[in-house]
Amino acid sequence: MKIRLKPLGDVADEIMEEVRDRVRVIFHCPIEMEAGFSDLAQAYSPERKQYYSSKLLASLKKSEREERVVGVADVDLYVPRLNFVFGEADILSGTAIVSLWRLRQEYYGLAPDKALFLERATKEVVHELGHTFGLEHCPNNKCVMHFSNSLADTDLKEAHFCSACRPKIIL
Numbered sequence: 026m027k028i029r030l031k032p033l034g035d036v037a038d039e040i041m042e043e044v045r046d047r048v049r050v051i052f053h054c055p056i057e058m059e060a061g062f063s064d065l066a067q068a069y070s071p072e073r074k075q076y077y078s079s080k081l082l083a084s085l086k087k088s089e090r091e092e093r094v095v096g097v098a099d100v101d102l103y104v105p106r107l108n109f110v111f112g113e114a115d116i117l118s119g120t121a122i123v124s125l126w127r128l129r130q131e132y133y134g135l136a137p138d139k140a141l142f143l144e145r146a147t148k149e150v151v152h153e154l155g156h157t158f159g160l161e162h163c164p165n166n167k168c169v170m171h172f173s174n175s176l177a178d179t180d181l182k183e184a185h186f187c188s189a190c191r192p193k194i195i196l
């Protein structure tokens with residue numbers, strides 16, 4: 026099994042590298058970084074001033090069967106009927122997408138906290154990857170598969186899988 030991380034649009038290399046290193050520690054499998062597509066305009070909604078998550082997700086291509094692909098975008102993502110999404114996964118295709126947009130303290134008018142931001146980004150990537158491995162949401166609020174309704178939930182949970190979820194990840 027291999028995990029491929031793809032920046033979509035403009036995402037700082039430093040963020041991608043930090044997240045890659047953290048995700049690697051959790052999955053213990055090869056993680057490669059590969060350029061994603063740079064033009065997100067096809068998914069932009071002028072009315073919502075956000076990007077349609079499912080559209081971007083559908084454009085993510087998987088090149089090998091034995092791999093998972095996560096697109097990371099530094100824009101605000103939405104799906105119809107929800108104000109926004111932190112991320113989305115497609116279990117059938119083994120692909121997922123994560124938004125960094127609402128993970129920064131600055132978004133909420135607070136002082137920047139880079140360590141916290143990277144921690145949140147890692148949790149979101151690991152969570153969506155968990156879905157691509159067939160995991161559902163976990164009732165354990167410390168588990169990375171716990172559903173985050175808000176960032177407070179994200180901050181409460183840890184970046185790794187609980188002892189019930191971990192064995193379900195078959196690499």
Ligand SMILES: [Zn+2]
Nearest residue numbers: 152156162172
């Ligand atoms: Zn989820």
Ligand SMILES: [Zn+2]
Nearest residue numbers: 163168187190
């Ligand atoms: Zn769990």
